[in-house]
Amino acid sequence: MIGGGITGLAAAHRLLQLLPHGEFYLYEARDRLGGPLQTIRTHNSLLEQGADSFLIAKPWALELCRELGLADQLIPTNEHHRRALVVRNGKLLPVPEGFVLMQPYDRSAIWRSPVLSVRGKLRLLAEPFIRRPAAALDPGYDESVESFAIRRVGREAYERLVQPLIAGIFVADATKLSLAATYPEFLEAERNYGSLWRAVLAKRREPPPKGHESGQEVGRKQKTAAARYGQFVTLRRGIRSLVEALADALPDGSIHLNSAVNNVARAENGQWRLDFADSQTAIQADGIIIATPAPLAAKLMGNVDRQLADDLAAIEYASSVVVTLVYKRGQIAHPLDGFGAVVPAIENRPIVAASFSTVKFPSHAAADHAVIRVFMGGALNPQLVDREDTELISIAEQQLAELIGAQERPTEVHLARWRHSMPQYHVGHLNRVEAIEKRAATLPRLQLAGNAYHGVGIPQCIHSGRTAAEKLAKQLK
Numbered sequence: 001m002i003g004g005g006i007t008g009l010a011a012a013h014r015l016l017q018l019l020p021h022g023e024f025y026l027y028e029a030r031d032r033l034g035g036p037l038q039t040i041r042t043h044n045s046l047l048e049q050g051a052d053s054f055l056i057a058k059p060w061a062l063e064l065c066r067e068l069g070l071a072d073q074l075i076p077t078n079e080h081h082r083r084a085l086v087v088r089n090g091k092l093l094p095v096p097e098g099f100v101l102m103q104p105y106d107r108s109a110i111w112r113s114p115v116l117s118v119r120g121k122l123r124l125l126a127e128p129f130i131r132r133p134a135a136a137l138d139p140g141y142d143e144s145v146e147s148f149a150i151r152r153v154g155r156e157a158y159e160r161l162v163q164p165l166i167a168g169i170f171v172a173d174a175t176k177l178s179l180a181a182t183y184p185e186f187l188e189a190e191r192n193y194g195s196l197w198r199a200v201l202a203k204r205r206e207p208p209p210k211g212h213e214s215g216q217e218v219g220r221k222q223k224t225a226a227a228r229y230g231q232f233v234t235l236r237r238g239i240r241s242l243v244e245a246l247a248d249a250l251p252d253g254s255i256h257l258n259s260a261v262n263n264v265a266r267a268e269n270g271q272w273r274l275d276f277a278d279s280q281t282a283i284q285a286d287g288i289i290i291a292t293p294a295p296l297a298a299k300l301m302g303n304v305d306r307q308l309a310d311d312l313a314a315i316e317y318a319s320s321v322v323v324t325l326v327y328k329r330g331q332i333a334h335p336l337d338g339f340g341a342v343v344p345a346i347e348n349r350p351i352v353a354a355s356f357s358t359v360k361f362p363s364h365a366a367a368d369h370a371v372i373r374v375f376m377g378g379a380l381n382p383q384l385v386d387r388e389d390t391e392l393i394s395i396a397e398q399q400l401a402e403l404i405g406a407q408e409r410p411t412e413v414h415l416a417r418w419r420h421s422m423p424q425y426h427v428g429h430l431n432r433v434e435a436i437e438k439r440a441a442t443l444p445r446l447q448l449a450g451n452a453y454h455g456v457g458i459p460q461c462i463h464s465g466r467t468a469a470e471k472l473a474k475q476l477k
């Protein structure tokens, strides 16, 4: 196993289940496992440095937690304030209820919302009357998030809502982001019903599956973003508990930190040979799983398959910075009546989003504290990641002073840089991944896994790692 992020760990764990008597090793370049799943535990708070929760609608992380005996550690998001705010002219306004990424579920809430101008609302509400291009009927059709959103809901709704909401998830440039690879359901809605709104109506009219609630009820439930936030959970002792439980479940001596693999080659006996960046002796293995980011997988494949290496190298990554600031609740004037705020690019602010961690997960800190995480950088502001810590912290403090009335300095600050950690699924991503997988399938007992391919979320990474382990175990048997 090469790479000790959540993907590599999940793969190793699955391999151990399938081949309990096999000998395997996990090599991680850094001095710690888990990639962006890092929790700082202080005497009275849990401060997440990267990922803070995962989606249960994709079941793989939840299932793994159960297998690892962590089921009683799972905690849902706060039942209150399940909504996002969006910055408009320096003020925080609620994203209209029933507007989920770009799908309008509640037209009257959109009409009442102060986020859009009357013109912007009228254009958004005209969505059912916008014609679908003939090309969109092709099941292999792809388009950027920006062009689809502008086409369907109009430029203002795109700039004020869709762009910041999507950037908050993928730290991506929506002008390049593939809709087919990120939210195929929106393309399907247009393909099948001609419009996002008509798709909502059709779903509401559908008879419920036997033993389930009525289509009306389903429609009503889907109506709010709150339902979506209700599908995220974390762990009582922080997201890092998942990494620790996986590492604990692996055999002693199987994990090697500070072990960067710098070349992979086929040995004469048909085994894979792994060379390390330091003076560590090379090893040979019957099979390997490469669970590193795609550019590093490309480097490792350079001497094995040039075409595969080039395809892998074409998947771009974005970097980001997370500044975690701990305040006394009284230092913040804003009611913090949401899970956080996203910042449209047209607001011209140096931050992508601010997450109100103690609103999302109140048990993560003392009641009189407010923990705010500020996200910066991403594909739209890549140079920011190279600034000095002091400058980035000062930007975060300044933005929070302006946006939520944070007074005086926070009592504690942490900064985490996540360089080249978020793959950018650009238009055509699905075709590229198909080509990569076809090519990789020609190499014996070699599997690729990770966030580069079929989803960036923790559940998708776990699924990718486990699937790679299952395929490799079959090949080894």
Ligand SMILES: Cc1cc2nc3c(=O)[nH]c(=O)nc-3n(C[C@H](O)[C@H](O)[C@H](O)COP(=O)(O)OP(=O)(O)OC[C@H]3O[C@@H](n4cnc5c(N)ncnc54)[C@H](O)[C@@H]3O)c2cc1C
Pocket (backbone or CB within 6 Å): 002, 003, 004, 005, 006, 007, 008, 027, 028, 029, 030, 033, 034, 035, 036, 037, 049, 050, 051, 052, 053, 054, 055, 259, 260, 261, 262, 291, 292, 293, 296, 320, 322, 418, 421, 422, 449, 450, 451, 452, 456, 457, 458, 459, 461
């Ligand atoms: C700031 C941030 C916040 C996020 N928030 C969430 C969230 O709340 N919920 C969610 O579901 N997802 C979230 N994500 C996404 C998710 O956390 C990641 O997609 C996922 O953790 C990636 O896991 P991975 O194992 O595929 O990759 P990584 O974690 O990047 O692991 C790859 C590992 O390979 C190692 N490596 C690289 N090269 C070599 C080599 N040559 N030899 C050996 N090892 C090597 C690296 O050091 C690294 O540890 C977030 C991501 C970021 C960056």
